[in-house]
Amino acid sequence: MARARLRGRAPSAERLREHDRHRPWVVLPVLAALLVYCWCYTHLAQWLGVPTPQDVVDGLGLALPEVIDQDGDIDAKLRVSHTRLFGSDDERLIGFAALFACFLSAYFLPLRHKKPAIVAWFFAAFAVLYGPRTALTLLTAHLTIYLLFHPTAPRTAAIAGAWAGLLTYLSLGDIGAAPAAAWTALAATAGASLYARLAAVLAAGGRAVAALRTGAIQACMITILVASAHEGLTGQTWTLPVGLVAWFYQWARLMVYRADYTDGEVPRDLALGEYLAVFLSPAGLFNLAYAPYLGQGYVYLRERHLAADKSALALSGVRLWCLALVYMVLAEQATQWFIAATQRILGVEVHAYTSELVRAHLRGDPISAPTVLLSTLVDQARIFLIYGGVTHFRVGAWRVLGYAMDTQYDRPWLATNLAALWGRFAFHFREFLVRVFYYPVFFTCFRRRPVARLVCATMVATVLGNLVWGHVPPATISHLKWSSFTRILSTWPYFLLLGLGISLTQVWLLRRPRARKPWTLDRRLPLDLLCAYATFQYFSLIHIYIRPQPGGSLAASTRLLLTGLGLER
Amino acid sequence: MLTEAQIAGQLHAYYCRSYPHLGRLLEHDTDLLNDWFVDSFGVIQTVQFVEDTFGVAVDRADIRADNFHSVRSLAAFVRRKLGERA
Numbered sequence: 001m002a003r004a005r006l007r008g009r010a011p012s013a014e015r016l017r018e019h020d021r022h023r024p025w026v027v028l029p030v031l032a033a034l035l036v037y038c039w040c041y042t043h044l045a046q047w048l049g050v051p052t053p054q055d056v057v058d059g060l061g062l063a064l065p066e067v068i069d070q071d072g073d074i075d076a077k078l079r080v081s082h083t084r085l086f087g088s089d090d091e092r093l094i095g096f097a098a099l100f101a102c103f104l105s106a107y108f109l110p111l112r113h114k115k116p117a118i119v120a121w122f123f124a125a126f127a128v129l130y131g132p133r134t135a136l137t138l139l140t141a142h143l144t145i146y147l148l149f150h151p152t153a154p155r156t157a158a159i160a161g162a163w164a165g166l167l168t169y170l171s172l173g174d175i176g177a178a179p180a181a182a183w184t185a186l187a188a189t190a191g192a193s194l195y196a197r198l199a200a201v202l203a204a205g206g207r208a209v210a211a212l213r214t215g216a217i218q219a220c221m222i223t224i225l226v227a228s229a230h231e232g233l234t235g236q237t238w239t240l241p242v243g244l245v246a247w248f249y250q251w252a253r254l255m256v257y258r259a260d261y262t263d264g265e266v267p268r269d270l271a272l273g274e275y276l277a278v279f280l281s282p283a284g285l286f287n288l289a290y291a292p293y294l295g296q297g298y299v300y301l302r303e304r305h306l307a308a309d310k311s312a313l314a315l316s317g318v319r320l321w322c323l324a325l326v327y328m329v330l331a332e333q334a335t336q337w338f339i340a341a342t343q344r345i346l347g348v349e350v351h352a353y354t355s356e357l358v359r360a361h362l363r364g365d366p367i368s369a370p371t372v373l374l375s376t377l378v379d380q381a382r383i384f385l386i387y388g389g390v391t392h393f394r395v396g397a398w399r400v401l402g403y404a405m406d407t408q409y410d411r412p413w414l415a416t417n418l419a420a421l422w423g424r425f426a427f428h429f430r431e432f433l434v435r436v437f438y439y440p441v442f443f444t445c446f447r448r449r450p451v452a453r454l455v456c457a458t459m460v461a462t463v464l465g466n467l468v469w470g471h472v473p474p475a476t477i478s479h480l481k482w483s484s485f486t487r488i489l490s491t492w493p494y495f496l497l498l499g500l501g502i503s504l505t506q507v508w509l510l511r512r513p514r515a516r517k518p519w520t521l522d523r524r525l526p527l528d529l530l531c532a533y534a535t536f537q538y539f540s541l542i543h544i545y546i547r548p549q550p551g552g553s554l555a556a557s558t559r560l561l562l563t564g565l566g567l568e569r
Numbered sequence: 570m571l572t573e574a575q576i577a578g579q580l581h582a583y584y585c586r587s588y589p590h591l592g593r594l595l596e597h598d599t600d601l602l603n604d605w606f607v608d609s610f611g612v613i614q615t616v617q618f619v620e621d622t623f624g625v626a627v628d629r630a631d632i633r634a635d636n637f638h639s640v641r642s643l644a645a646f647v648r649r650k651l652g653e654r655a
Binding site for chain 2: 006007009442454
């Protein structure tokens with residue numbers, strides 16, 4: 001059953017102290033898990049002169065071509081995005097080392113120093129991986145949000161001075177150290193002085209201030225729109241500073257932060273360190289584009305920090321890391337094994353990727369209904385494994401650092417309806433859509449017409465919110481082109497079918513309340529199995545629309561979908 | 570005006586009917602979110618039920634764990650809302 005995580009109360013000071021009891025031996029399993037990751041995903045084994053993953057696989061006489069990469073370690077799904085200062089293996093090694101150092105700080109330091117330590121380790125690792133300038137760009141972007149939303153917080157004039165100085169420093173070209181220092185100092189002084197006057201206006205609020213804040217929160221989407229249109233008109237592509245790209249990847253979390261703020265849940269005088277701790281943690285160093293909404297906003301993290309005993313949290317994080325490793329290592333290989341077995345036993349041709357299936361269809365290859373059903377199913381299962389592995393690693397990292405974070409991915413194969421499936425494979429994303437899109441519509445529109453109210457809120461969240469704010473940014477942030485923008489928008493039938501499926505499920509559940517808990521061991525268990533298969537198959541099948549290929553069209557995708565349903569030959 | 574006990578009785582009957590949990594007894598203090606199986610759509614359905622049955626308007630800000638934690642806390646919330654309306 002998809003969980004409900006409602007806003008509640010942060011743990012009391014007494015409870016926090018209870019949960020902060022040291023058990024030093026916990027360091028060992030955390031270190032061991034990270035060493036296993038280093039052995040699998042970096043050159044550590046070669047450096048230490050111990051057998052590499054390739055040696056072990058060869059020694060066991062196994063053939064795992066999808067598991068081992070060219071340099072003898074395990075083909076990695078964990079990546080540090082958008083940087084080339086080091087090789088991929090070294091980047092991962094730095095990331096794992098930063099996580100361990102951060103864990104030691106977050107575990108052993110007194111309560112008041114834990115969050116600042118997490119932020120500090122993030123900046124240290126980020127500056128090494130991306131360069132100091134990129135780290136400063138990211139900091140400047142966050143300072144913009146902080147200054148706009150927290151004008152009454154302590155020391156904001158000094159922070160505004162630092163912001164203005166940083167902005168000036170980052171904008172200046174190579175003009176020499178002395179002129180750069182002079183301009184930076186001048187800008188910092190002016191910024192501090194100006195903000196002291198502006199703070200009262202920001203604190204008073206009003207429409208202009210609200211619009212300014214919305215513009216800042218939506219900077220990612222505004223930039224995507226403007227840059228894509230500019231590229232479409234002129235052919236010139238914008239290249240954004242990587243620090244800004246890293247900040248843009250937090251668009252969904254910024255929107256949840258704004259929703260928390262609007263609901264009055266964020267203290268107006270929130271300290272800068274507390275603000276930065278919401279967004280900047282070494283747990284977010286890997287795979288920026290994978291589940292960028294993990295962690296949600298201020299309220300969620302406030303309630304989850306040390307919400308359980310920190311040692312138990314760390315150990316649950318290590319367990320998640322172990323599970324993540326299994327998922328990530330075996331995803332591709334298991335897919336290949338399944339395809340080979342299906343072809344050998346059933347004689348059915350199966351494509352490993354839905355995109356391959358779509359291309360075969362566009363070429364005019366004969367395709368049977370079982371091929372469509374199995375290919376889409378296999379592709380989706382593979383994606384779930386990889387996605388589950390990467391997000392489990394990241395959630396595990398949050399837990400090791402002291403946050404009782406819910407998993408993004410919770411056994412989606414147990415979902416017996418589409419609404420439950422969505423909550424099971426994308427928990428934090430669903431929470432983002434519910435907070436930012438579903439609730440505002442549900443509590444505003446059609447209050448006296450239950451079905452219209454449900455359908456309207458669901459469609460706004462799953463079609464508009466999911467497509468535009470859920471999928472446009474990750475598809476376009478790195479490719480600010482009109483073609484990228486229109487390509488992702490052209491996948492609208494997937495979102496429409498998903499929205500309709502979830503809406504119908506909800507209306508059905510509203511009209512016919514559940515008579516039993518799914519997966520109860522009784523005579524209706526086979527029905528659960530059938531519902532679980534039908535749910536997963538429908539979800540996999542509609543992905544045909546989200547894998548558009550050159551030469552494809554809405555009609556061609558629909559024909560392939562109908563072929564899968566046995567309605568078209 | 571309905572008493573808190575009457576409201577709790579109606580909510581209890583609603584959960585037993587809509588979310589039966591074989592082999593377990595729903596108490597007024599049972600944790601609906603963790604120990605029963607009220608999922609996020611269950612929360613939405615509860616909002617609909619509360620609005621239809623008791624005629625109170627639930628707002629977005631009311632969707633909080635301390636209101637939806639148990640039959641007792643939900644009954645207290647509805648009673649408070651009814652009091653505000655009166």
